Amino acid sequence: AQTVTQSQPEMSVQEAETVTLSCTYDTSESDYYLFWYKQPPSRQMILVIRQEAYKQQNATENRFSVNFQKAAKSFSLKISDSQLGDAAMYFCAYRNQGGSEKLVFGKGTKLTVNP
């Protein structure tokens, strides 16, 4: 079974600075998807960014980018120019490619943004 590990229970960053959240995963599959979700205090899960395993290029969405290292099974999230609204729980998730495949979540990292 696939597993996702987030080794940082909590992280903090100064407003306007950059922070990187770590995620590693374990799988024997070659085709899969990786995601970062944000869960603010409202508890609404929000997709931040997605990476397809077959793509070598790292995904980028505005201030959010990933460092995808397939061989190392690592998928870190970099948040640039951090804003107060970035404060939330961040969950890394994995999904096999194919039908009816479920998301496997890591335990999450709580990000605090200091003004």
Add this chain to the structure above:
Amino acid sequence: GAVVSQHPSRVICKSGTSVKIECRSLDFQATTMFWYRQFPKQSLMLMATSNEGSKATYEQGVEKDKFLINHASLTLSTLTVTSAHPEDSSFYICSAARTVSSYEQYFGPGTRLTVT
């Protein structure tokens, strides 16, 4: 687009009673819906996967007779917690996918269940 709603957002029920939580995809049809449970300061744990018109597939350790899931239409799935007990108190989140093979799930805002 891709909005998912849940109703109610909060519910308090007495021990031994049943409570139903609705999950609706408002602007798209969802062939597959997922139900998650989240305890405080913990991650999301998948409870079951339901495909429209089919019986739900439950994760190991989830009592299917206690957590009844119905996915009778392409826009509505319901989770009924039967004979609720205080240990069932939790945050329940649903998500919806357009098709069985869709990689993206759209999440509802969650339902806080408190059993007294």
